[in-house]
Amino acid sequence: MSTALQTERRLWQELAARGDVQGEQPQHTHTPWAVRCLMGAAGWLGALFFQLFLVGTVFVAARENAAAMVVTGLAMIALAALLYWRSSGIAAGQFALAVSLSGQGLAVYGMTQALGFTRVTDSAGFWMGLALFEAVLAWLVPNRLHRLLSGLGVWVGLAGAVHIVLAGGAWHEWLMLTWSLGWLVPVACALVTGFTLAEARLCAAGRHTVLEPLADATLLFALAVALVVTGMSHPLAWLADPEAGQLSAAHWIAGGLATLVLAGFALAECRRLAVGAAMQGGVLVGVIAFGALMAAAPAVVAGVLALGLALRRASMPWLGLGVATIAIGFIWYYTALHWTLLAKSATLAAAGVLLLAGRYWLLRSRTGREFA
Template sequence: MTTELQTGQRLWQDLAARGEVQGERPDHTHTPWAVRCLMGAAGWLGALFFQLFLVGTVFVAARENGIAMAVTGLAMIALAALLYWRGGGIAAGQFALAVSLSGQGMAVFGLVEALGFTRVTESAGFWAGLALFEAALALLVPNRLHRLLCAVGAWIGLAGAMHLVLAGSEPDDWLLLTWSLGWLVPLGCALVTGFTLAEARLCAAGRHTLLEPLADATLLFTLAVALVVTGMSHPLAWLGGPEAGRIPLAHWVAGGLATVVLAGFALAECRRLALSPALQGAVLAGVAAFGALMAAAPAVVAGVLALGLALRRASMPWLGLGIASIAVGFIWYYSALHWTLLAKSATLAVAGALLLAGRYRLLRTRTGKEAA
């Protein structure tokens, strides 16, 4: 008997002793990963043949008719949702995922084709509608991976709408993406922090299954956007004119507001752990100083927050995302040619010294408590 089975059997016996369960422990069969991969590949292969048939019969005939393409895409989404609601194995789930993603692409492309590409893609209303459409699919279709991908699509739609609204008269200037995306970094950080702090209540209310993949997608999108803002922001862009003057502010806005969220999470954790007021003040001072130093690299600040949230939730995927964001953010910030080597070296050195000082203070506090 493996360790996992022994642990499960022991937990079942403890629950039975307390009268919370009755009877024998049910057997849970775990499909080997190789079988799951083969079944998933079979689902995608079946979806490929289905879509080739669809292309040969419907898409070719309706290639000049955007409305017909959009209706066909919506029908494919409905078929995928039906397959999800009926349940099934791995192959059926992957088949439904492939059909749904293709249907979403056909529906959006058909709508754009019918209304005019330039007219639609330069409209904030279209991107906002796309965000609402993807959000509705994320809420209605009961599949974790499908919800995660649709939630990412909703964030992309929201990013497009915000860019067209905030870029003003220069929507084609891709450098202004740092300004419009910079506001989404603290928003995403606040949402995933709120989810983490309220996770126990969400589990008790039975809403965790619905909201967890949405939180995963939010964290993934937030860290990706923070990396974009970190890499694209240029401190001397204000020399290019009033429109470009907003670009150098992007990383400071994103990093500063993300630091506020990080400080709020640190304070909530200090209170949960019942730390002394003096230690709480030291933790907040350290977080504020670190955030001020690394505000020019919001990906690092967001990565540190993701690392703390991952440790709070005991989530390995979030831990990996946080570490990757910190590493890539540091590398991207340090390799940026528009920052002087002296400024980058001083920032990293002081940030490292600050972290070591905080670690030393926490170790001394713990040692003093153990001695007492």
């Protein structure tokens, strides 16, 4: 018997012993991964042939008609939603996903062509409209993977709108990505932290199924953007434009605000576990000190937060994302150009010493309580 089945049986027995459930454990079949891969490939293959037929008939005839492309794209999205509602098979789900993604691309492309591609894509309103469009799809289409991708689409739209507003047509617009995206790192971290702390209430209210994939998308976006801000910098930009000095502060702002979110989560966990005031103060001081040392590497701070959230939720995917982000964040921070090699080495060494000291203090505090 697999570990998953053993865990399910043990949990069912514990619930039955407490009187929360009755009867025998429901039996269900776990489809082998190889079968799932084959069925998923069959769904994408079917979608490929379907879209080739669509391109050869509708798209070629309507390539100059933006309105027809929009209508066709919306019809494809509606077809995908219907398939999701009426079927739960792997192949049908993957077919619907491919059709939906193609329909979204066709609808957005047709809309931009109708309104003027360059003029529309350079406006914040377009990107906000894209975010709203993806949010509606995330709410209406009942599929976890589709909701996750739609959630990423929401964040991409928001990032585009924020970047256009904050960049202001500057000559170094691509460098302004660190400035605009840096503000979104703590926002995404705060949202995913709030979801984790309120997860039990969301389950009781029946909203967990809709919001969990959106939380996954938010965490993915936060970690990816934190890595971009950590590794992307231009230390000499201020020589050509004094206003570009804000670029050098982008990673500090993102890392500092993410540290505040991490400190808030640590404090909430301490109160949930009902630890003493001295322990709470020590943990809070340690977290803030670590965040201050690694503020120039927001990816490391965001990765540590993801690690804590993963342990709070017992989520292996989040745990893997957090560990990978910490590792990549250290590397990108060490090879970035916005600080000297000596300063980066000193902060990394100090952060390591702080973590070891914190571990020793926590172990000693626990041992003292056990013998008290």
